[in-house]
Amino acid sequence: MIHPTDELTALLDDALPAAQAEAVRAHLAACPACRAEQARLQGAVALLSALPPAPEPSPFFGARLEARLRAEAAAPRGLRARLAAWRWQVVLPLAGAVAAAGVALAVGLHHPRNPEDGLFAANLELLEDYDTASAVGVDEPEDVLVVAQLDRLERREGRP
Amino acid sequence: MGPDPDAALMLAFQRGDDGAFRSLYERHARAMVAFCHHFLRDAARAEELAQDVFVNVYRARDRYQPSARFKTFLYRVASNLCLNELRRPERAARPAPAPEDAPPALDQLASPGPDPEDVARGRALERAVERMLAGLPEKQRAALVLCRFEGLSYEEIAQVLDATVPAVKSLIHRATVAAAAALAPFQSPAPEEALS
Numbered sequence: 196m197i198h199p200t201d202e203l204t205a206l207l208d209d210a211l212p213a214a215q216a217e218a219v220r221a222h223l224a225a226c227p228a229c230r231a232e233q234a235r236l237q238g239a240v241a242l243l244s245a246l247p248p249a250p251e252p253s254p255f256f257g258a259r260l261e262a263r264l265r266a267e268a269a270a271p272r273g274l275r276a277r278l279a280a281w282r283w284q285v286v287l288p289l290a291g292a293v294a295a296a297g298v299a300l301a302v303g304l305h306h307p308r309n310p311e312d313g314l315f316a317a318n319l320e321l322l323e324d325y326d327t328a329s330a331v332g333v334d335e336p337e338d339v340l341v342v343a344q345l346d347r348l349e350r351r352e353g354r355p
Numbered sequence: 356m357g358p359d360p361d362a363a364l365m366l367a368f369q370r371g372d373d374g375a376f377r378s379l380y381e382r383h384a385r386a387m388v389a390f391c392h393h394f395l396r397d398a399a400r401a402e403e404l405a406q407d408v409f410v411n412v413y414r415a416r417d418r419y420q421p422s423a424r425f426k427t428f429l430y431r432v433a434s435n436l437c438l439n440e441l442r443r444p445e446r447a448a449r450p451a452p453a454p455e456d457a458p459p460a461l462d463q464l465a466s467p468g469p470d471p472e473d474v475a476r477g478r479a480l481e482r483a484v485e486r487m488l489a490g491l492p493e494k495q496r497a498a499l500v501l502c503r504f505e506g507l508s509y510e511e512i513a514q515v516l517d518a519t520v521p522a523v524k525s526l527i528h529r530a531t532v533a534a535a536a537a538l539a540p541f542q543s544p545a546p547e548e549a550l551s
Binding site: 205208243245248251256259263 | 414480528538
């Protein structure tokens with residue numbers, strides 16, 4: 196005898212096609228073991244139904260949700276819009292940093308005193324200039340360039 | 356499938372009718388809080404997640420298509436949020452509630468009343484269900500909650516979980532078998548011998 200144990204829950208839930216349900220019922224009428232198993236499953240279903248109901252939404256549910264929806268409505272929609280919003284926080288500072296690096300590279304490459312030293316040495320020198328600039332509270336790329344030029348002029352003129 | 360008034364409301368919301376969205380959450384807020392509570396057994400977090408459900412629907416309004424009933428769509432969003440919640444490391448690390456010492460029989464549970472013993476038995480059953488749910492695989496847990504607590508049909512659950520109806524039938528059967536084993540101490544003695 197093949198016991199239709201996998202169908203017993205679906206039978207309880209009235210989720211079997213009519214012909215299959217009839218076949219399982221016929222089996223149950225002749226099989227005490229399957230009837231016991233079905234009673235066990237039915238008992239579990241009854242216990243789950245006996246649980247207290249879920250709590251009601253709090254009185255502030257609607258007000259809180261409305262507040263969140265107002266914030267959503269005010270926020271930019273979609274990935275493109277969100278990226279556009281982030282541009283001012285992320286992209287522009289990043290672009291500024293890239294521009295500063297470009298200025299630094301240009302100053303290094305066009306430094307007249309030691310053109311043969313190559314890129315690395317030039318950048319090291321620029322870093323020293325940048326340290327100087329930082330020490331006097333100058334942090335804009337343009338200001339760094341000015342400091343670098345002044346420093347070079349001073350050295351040409353033999354100043355310490 | 357007959358006309359779905361909720362889908363009509365959602366389409367009205369897509370066209371800019373904010374009042375339609377308000378009607379939707381007023382109709383379904385209680386069901387979503389209940390579902391999240393049944394899924395997580397955590398009243399405070401359930402309410403937050405129910406709000407997340409509506410915020411997500413609000414955000415996704417442009418992508419909504421009335422290919423399924425709105426209720427199914429809502430439960431799908433809620434199920435995904437609850438499953439994500441279960442996967443959070445701090446929740447996964449949370450221990451299951453300790454078992455009670457003396458679980459009562461089913462016929463004792465059925466008697467209503469303010470008797471403190473009844474209240475204690477009810478709590479013991481809740482804790483046993485919570486432990487049982489915590490031990491189920493995610494899909495079984497979702498299918499059991501949708502079936503036993505929310506009353507969805509196997510077909511609706513299949514749509515919510517993006518599964519076939521036979522797969523849902525199997526999930527619910529295995530979860531119900533697990534529930535029967537976990538809640539056996541609460542059951543009255545069976546009149547016939549169990550299947551050997």
